[in-house]
Amino acid sequence: MDHYGDALALGVEAMDSEHHRLAMLFKEFAAAIQEEGSSERACTIMQEALALANEHFEHEEELMAATAYPAAEEEKFHHRNLRLQITTLVGDTLSMPACNQVVLENLAIIERLLVDHINGPDRDLAVYLNAHGIH
Numbered sequence: 001m002d003h004y005g006d007a008l009a010l011g012v013e014a015m016d017s018e019h020h021r022l023a024m025l026f027k028e029f030a031a032a033i034q035e036e037g038s039s040e041r042a043c044t045i046m047q048e049a050l051a052l053a054n055e056h057f058e059h060e061e062e063l064m065a066a067t068a069y070p071a072a073e074e075e076k077f078h079h080r081n082l083r084l085q086i087t088t089l090v091g092d093t094l095s096m097p098a099c100n101q102v103v104l105e106n107l108a109i110i111e112r113l114l115v116d117h118i119n120g121p122d123r124d125l126a127v128y129l130n131a132h133g134i135h
Helices: 014-034 039-066 071-092 101-129
Strands: none
Touching: 014 039, 014 071, 014 101, 039 071, 039 101, 071 101
16 A cells, blocks of 8 residues: 555545545554664554554444445454454564564555455445445
């Protein structure tokens, strides 16, 4: 997620704004984790990103409830799974020295998880929300 662009935009302003902010925080985290002596800064950034991710998931789940989204339970499962995967990867990443190959691989996995979620379940949700007048 080097930059958040039109390819990840879903057409639901609140979701797009939250995705953009998450992408920026993960980019900041990637930069901080690769700098010597920046582990405290990286931790702070990641705490902010995880808090935002939780708020974002709750916001999406409120939208699903308000519009009776038929795949709500599946989407909630994706959210729980994504939280677990990212939290585990972040914990592993923060415990390693900067620029370690595993750190770089973990960062790539986190990015892929987020992009896949936005382009998969979130895109489906956005189409549904758009059809129900939410933009």
